[in-house]
């Protein structure tokens with residue numbers, strides 16, 4: 001038995017040409033392994049192919065080539081088992097306005113063939129904080145409640161893997177925090193989580209491991225910690241006691257002065273030490289009121305890896 005939640009090999013998707021557009025290679029042969037139990041981030045700029053990949057996992061888009069195994073089940077060989085192992089929270093609320101939250105969850109469970117005795121409607125309503133809205137019409141729910149109901153619908157068949165496609169786009173901070181608390185709890189209970197997000201700070205905070213795709217190709221996959229340590233550029237921010245200009249700097253250091261007078265020195269930790277920078281600053285007669293070090297974040301890594309040549 002493999003230890004992976006998802007194993008994707010040589011995955012390709014070409015959308016057929018239309019009258020207006022030529023054929024589009026949205027995925028150009030992706031290999032991707034997602035370990036069980038992880039919170040995994042799938043990142044990439046707009047149009048990179050993330051939705052195509054997720055829709056293939058969900059069985060909504062037919063792949064052109066390659067193999068997809070979900071919880072060890074090949075999509076083409078065991079379609080029923082592979083579908084049962086995964087729950088998808090889509091980007092767009094696709095709720096029937098005439099169903100109540102309780103009704104939506106029951107119908108969804110029915111679609112997945114969950115026997116009545118094994119349905120967890122009340123437990124799921126409790127988890128998503130909609131117990132008191134069990135019998136309210138979906139059209140009367142707030143945007144935030146609808147999002148939570150989408151999460152609930154993805155959970156009715158107790159999947160081992162939960163996919164969240166841009167779950168926090170346009171969502172307020174309170175709902176975002178609630179959603180992440182739910183997701184962490186599900187992960188602690190053993191569920192593998194895959195998410196796409198445009199908020200890199202969020203990915204940095206939530207994900208153990210990250211893959212970045214660009215133009216239909218995987219450009220990197222690594223633990224979040226390793227990705228962050230790839231960029232060894234650091235910044236030393238110095239607040240001088242009085243207005244100061246930048247001293248002359250060697251090529252290995254880039255300097256800037258911000259409007260509040262802070263001097264910033266960006267450098268490669270391999271090439272130069274913070275101590276050397278402090279010497280340069282002191283030798284220029286600058287006295288230091290405050291000093292702090294700024295590390296590269298996921299945004300820097302993302303930009304460095306996806307910038308077009």
Ligand SMILES: Nc1ncnc2c1ncn2[C@@H]1O[C@H](COP(=O)(O)OP(=O)(O)OP(=O)(O)O)[C@@H](O)[C@H]1O
Nearest residue numbers: 015016024026044045046047048049050051052053
């Ligand atoms: N049904 C379709 N027919 C033709 N081309 C498509 C179709 N769906 C997506 N594409 C194209 O395939 C490429 C990948 O799109 P996809 O939606 O998978 O990207 P994405 O990474 O999810 O982007 P976003 O973050 O904007 O949602 C894009 O160039 C897109 O225009």
